[in-house]
Amino acid sequence: MPADALVAFEPRKTPIQARSTVTVEAISEATIQVLLSHGTERLTTTRVAQRAGVSVGTLYQYYPNKQSLLFAVLENHLSNVIVRLETACENACHKPLAEMIREMVEAFVDAKMDRADISVALYRVAADVGGPALIKQIQHRSRKTVEAMLETASDIKSPPDKLAIDIMLSAMAGAMRSLLEAGPSPATVRKAREQLVLLCQSYMTAAAAKRV
Amino acid sequence: MPADALVAFEPRKTPIQARSTVTVEAISEATIQVLLSHGTERLTTTRVAQRAGVSVGTLYQYYPNKQSLLFAVLENHLSNVIVRLETACENACHKPLAEMIREMVEAFVDAKMDRADISVALYRVAADVGGPALIKQIQHRSRKTVEAMLETASDIKSPPDKLAIDIMLSAMAGAMRSLLEAGPSPATVRKAREQLVLLCQSYMTAAAAKRV
DNA sequence: TCATTTGATGAAGGATTCTTCAGGTTTGGA
DNA sequence: TCCAAACCTGAAGAATCCTTCATCAAATGA
Numbered sequence: 001m002p003a004d005a006l007v008a009f010e011p012r013k014t015p016i017q018a019r020s021t022v023t024v025e026a027i028s029e030a031t032i033q034v035l036l037s038h039g040t041e042r043l044t045t046t047r048v049a050q051r052a053g054v055s056v057g058t059l060y061q062y063y064p065n066k067q068s069l070l071f072a073v074l075e076n077h078l079s080n081v082i083v084r085l086e087t088a089c090e091n092a093c094h095k096p097l098a099e100m101i102r103e104m105v106e107a108f109v110d111a112k113m114d115r116a117d118i119s120v121a122l123y124r125v126a127a128d129v130g131g132p133a134l135i136k137q138i139q140h141r142s143r144k145t146v147e148a149m150l151e152t153a154s155d156i157k158s159p160p161d162k163l164a165i166d167i168m169l170s171a172m173a174g175a176m177r178s179l180l181e182a183g184p185s186p187a188t189v190r191k192a193r194e195q196l197v198l199l200c201q202s203y204m205t206a207a208a209a210k211r212v
Numbered sequence: 213m214p215a216d217a218l219v220a221f222e223p224r225k226t227p228i229q230a231r232s233t234v235t236v237e238a239i240s241e242a243t244i245q246v247l248l249s250h251g252t253e254r255l256t257t258t259r260v261a262q263r264a265g266v267s268v269g270t271l272y273q274y275y276p277n278k279q280s281l282l283f284a285v286l287e288n289h290l291s292n293v294i295v296r297l298e299t300a301c302e303n304a305c306h307k308p309l310a311e312m313i314r315e316m317v318e319a320f321v322d323a324k325m326d327r328a329d330i331s332v333a334l335y336r337v338a339a340d341v342g343g344p345a346l347i348k349q350i351q352h353r354s355r356k357t358v359e360a361m362l363e364t365a366s367d368i369k370s371p372p373d374k375l376a377i378d379i380m381l382s383a384m385a386g387a388m389r390s391l392l393e394a395g396p397s398p399a400t401v402r403k404a405r406e407q408l409v410l411l412c413q414s415y416m417t418a419a420a421a422k423r424v
Numbered sequence: 425t426c427a428t429t430t431g432a433t434g435a436a437g438g439a440t441t442c443t444t445c446a447g448g449t450t451t452g453g454a
Numbered sequence: 455t456c457c458a459a460a461c462c463t464g465a466a467g468a469a470t471c472c473t474t475c476a477t478c479a480a481a482t483g484a
Contacts, residue, residue, distance in 0.1 A: 225431095228431090229429095268433085269433055273431075
């Protein structure tokens with residue numbers, strides 16, 4: 001996967017005046033809404049523009065094509081999530097393993113729930129062109145972050161290996177996806193969050209024990 | 213989601229002669245191939261027919277529309293996977309918890325790996341119309357199956373609750389998806405399979421312990 | 425053999441969608 | 455105030471795609 005495979009998605013023009021900033025914001029938001037109400041298949045640039053209250057031409061002033069629009073929204077969301085995950089991991093350094101995992105998992109769940117609608121809408125986009133490459137990047141970055149955190153755990157001899165961390169992260173993401181797509185009640189989210197912590201804690205503990 | 217929302221996807225005509233059976237088979241296979249080489253967005257009925265070596269008209273003789281074609285392929289795949297999972301669960305009844313989980317997880321991984329290409333191709337379809345409803349059905353059926361198996365575990369007092377099982381299953385599926393999409397080597401698959409067993413075993417053990 | 429059923433063909437209608445561009449409006453500074 | 459830059463508009467070109475149907479070919483069985 002060439003690194004420059006993503007350049008075709010770069011924005012065409014950056015907003016300068018205040019009104020255009022509002023416009024771009026509206027277009028992003030409209031994209032989410034259309035994605036949720038019509039699905040990827042029936043998302044058209046005209047529909048997005050209409051929902052945003054602007055004309056199609058305006059949309060094309062900021063995004064060179066439809067895919068770049070979807071890509072930008074996806075990138076923005078994933079960026080938000082991983083930043084919060086990284087912050088949590090930094091704060092959890094040098095603590096016991098179980099605490100580390102708890103803080104990381106809770107940060108992830110909270111970040112996803114913060115804009116649950118966006119999360120759900122973008123699962124449909126992530127499979128498209130550009131999505132897989134982006135996700136691969138994010139996964140790698142997450143792995144590195146968690147790996148670095150685990151190195152500093154105060155109560156284990158050797159941390160779990162890369163594969164174990166990859167599996168934990170993808171398991172966590174998968175469970176979260178399933179949860180989000182079910183449209184859960186706040187009570188369910190609370191319980192599921194706790195279960196997710198337990199899942200990751202017990203696995204990491206077991207994986208670390210096997211590596212003594 | 214109304215139950216009859218899926219009737220529009222039903223096949224139009226069932227093959228009677230031998231040649232038409234071959235044709236339908238070829239169309240199914242071609243769908244997978246086009247999905248892998250072009251993606252959902254650029255999958256057209258004409259392209260599928262061409263790849264299958266038949267004309268578009270033939271395709272429409274067996275599938276009322278494009279979505280029904282995708283739906284049929286997805287349904288067939290998921291059906292295969294869950295049947296193997298159910299068989300494994302039945303065979304594992306009355307055994308100790310850890311063994312149960314191992315057999316179930318291994319059956320799942322093996323079923324997915326059996327036609328890894330199909331699995332990967334269909335992740336792109338699963339988000340479309342009909343997919344979510346179907347997946348919900350499958351998830352529920354899986355949950356019931358695993359739940360019944362766990363009831364018979366010989367070495368635990370009370371089995372994990374529904375939410376825990378749901379989370380385990382979606383975590384397992386999520387990790388498997390991530391693995392498949394990475395195009396792993398056989399060695400990686402072997403290791404990951406073992407890690408997945410450990411993940412589910414340690415979580416189920418912990419969840420059962422909390423319920424005493 | 426031959427009539428009937430089953431299967432296959434692919435050009436073309438109808439509809440949708442992406443994207444552009446020539447021309448208009450608004451903003452901010454000189 | 456006034457002009458240049460920024461911004462917005464939306465009709466229309468170009469391309470693609472889904473689906474049908476009139477027509478032909480193959481198979482079945484009586």
